Amino acid sequence: MPGTAPPADPRPVSALAVLGALLDRSLVQIEDATADARFHDRETVRAAADVWDDNTRALFVSALGRTRRARDRRARRALRWMADLGPARRAWMAASAAEAGYDIGALLPPARTSGDPGPAAAPVTGGVAEGLAADHRLDTATVSTFSVERRGTRLTARVVLTAERARPGSEEAGEEGEGTADLVVHLPEVDEVRFDTRDVPGARLSCDHYGVTVAFGDGLLRGPAATVEVRREARGPGLPAAARSWSPPPRPSPEPARRRDRGREARPLTGEVHGPAARAVCHLLVWTMIRIRSSGGRSGRSTTPVPALCRALAGAGTDIAAAAAHFTPGRRERAFRDLALAWVRRGGPETAAHFDRALDAVSRSSGVDELEAARRLARELRGRDGAPEPRTAPSRDLDVPSAAALRLVSYNAGRSWEEGALEPDATVHLAAPADPADPGEPWRLRVLTARAPDRVRVSTPAFRGTLRPRTIDDHDGRATLVAADGALEVRGSWH
Secondary structure, eight states: OTTOOOOOOOSOOOHHHHHHHHHHHHHHHHHHHHSSGGGOOHHHHHHHHHHHHHHHHHHHHHHTOSSHHHHHHHHHHHHHHHHTTOHHHHHHHHHHHHHTTOOGGGGSOOOOOOSOOOOOOEEOOHHHHHHHHHHBOGGGOEEEEEEEEEETTEEEEEEEEEEEBOSOOOTTTTOOSSOEEEEEEEESSOSEEEEETTSOSOEEEEEETTEEEEEETTEEEEESOOEEEEEEEEOOTTOOOEEEEEOSSOOOOOOOOOGGGTTOOOOOOOOOOOSHHHHHHHHHHHHHHHHHHTTTSSOBSSOOOHHHHHHHTTTHHHHHHHHHTOSSHHHHHHHHHHHHHHHHHHHTHHHHHHHHHHHHHHHHHHSOOTTHHHHHHHHHHHTSTTOOOOOOOOOSSOOOOSSBEEEEEEEEOOEEETTEEEOOEEEEEEEEESSTTOTTSOEEEEEEEEEEEEEEEEEGGGGSSOBOOEEEEOSSSOEEEEEGGGTEEEEEEEO
16 A cells, blocks of 8 residues: 555564674775775774674674574674673664664663773863862973874864872872872864974863863863873882773762673673684684774885775675575585685785785684685785785885875874883874875875984964975984974984
8 A cells, every 4th residue: 555664574683684784884984984095084993993803703603603593692692792892882883783774772681780980081171170280290291192183074182191190199099199190181173283392391271161271381282172081100019000090070870780680791702613714714804804903003105905905895794694604514615715705806906915915824824725716816916926025124215295184193202111111203194195196086094103203293284284295304314294384393213
């Protein structure tokens, strides 16, 4: 009858289908976040790829269950374990499943509550700012780390201020009376930034009707809102310094968990991935997701071809379930070998180097080259007969694009502790045209890293529009990257 809604699907939601759909949606989200470096969203990439560090194996173990009931039971357990990480992960799962047409609510128990919410960042208010100033010697505070980044079209910032504690600790609270604290301030949206490593020490937090201001020396970060977490240094006999978090003011604790909720904590899915080809494909997928998650962290002219890898793996969650569904072990193994071959073929020359390296690592770790055909194709697509890439010493010449958009500037002042030291460094992310002759093509991300930087200076104009960066060779093994009339200036040993 016209105007009558279609009948509801009487079949229950398949937990395995939802688990596979979450992987498929992760790949779509990552591809969208990296399609053009001018709008690169590194946090989305990291969060979506990070899900599959612990859950890829669970997907394979679930898909390889011998019966439909076993597969559904395993997948439900995997989903509960995935959701148990916290409200943010659970919300991501619900939204991603809904985008794929699934209601995940029926597959997950109600969110658990806890009597201890744990350390959490507190919103910066006038009272919080005053309390921090009373508890710490902010007049001598220094900037330990500093980072300003565009996420999509939004400018965000994070700064860590290290300050001596001004008040004795409380023995009842288990706090030491001496030591330093790290004030970790995050601004989800930034209106103004001004930073220079040559600024004098000293910091100040303030909050008014204009927003929140974090001042350090002559520099500042200003935005509509901010959160702060205080990580206090705690030392014990024979132990290195350890961070203990505290956030002012303390949050009210939720109601204690009810008795009937006790003992229902999610547990990780255990079991073997049966079949050497299935295990090899599982490891190949894990290697690839780790590579995607760490993209943007290495220096070089080009970075991991994340969009191409996502296109190569498109539909992987659905395809894994289909390959595992074959009744006989021989057909099942052949289906997994064909799946790896399809990923390499679909990625083409752009992803061949990654798949060649990943398949080589998989074969060496397992001792069996189950995916030999896929590996051979990857080598053919590379056009080098599988020859390893030559290792070259870092060049002192800093090759920068003639036109670029600044995506990230981060600085780490370095720190020593009882077990070692973290050296100072600075990182710059530039979005640049893949083909300078055709600026209409999607832009690529360039990652530049300077060790032991002498100076890092950045202000708001550096993040506006297209820059014309240039370098100055200082003839001492160092070079200075400058742009926007000095709004960006980084000097160091570039790698």
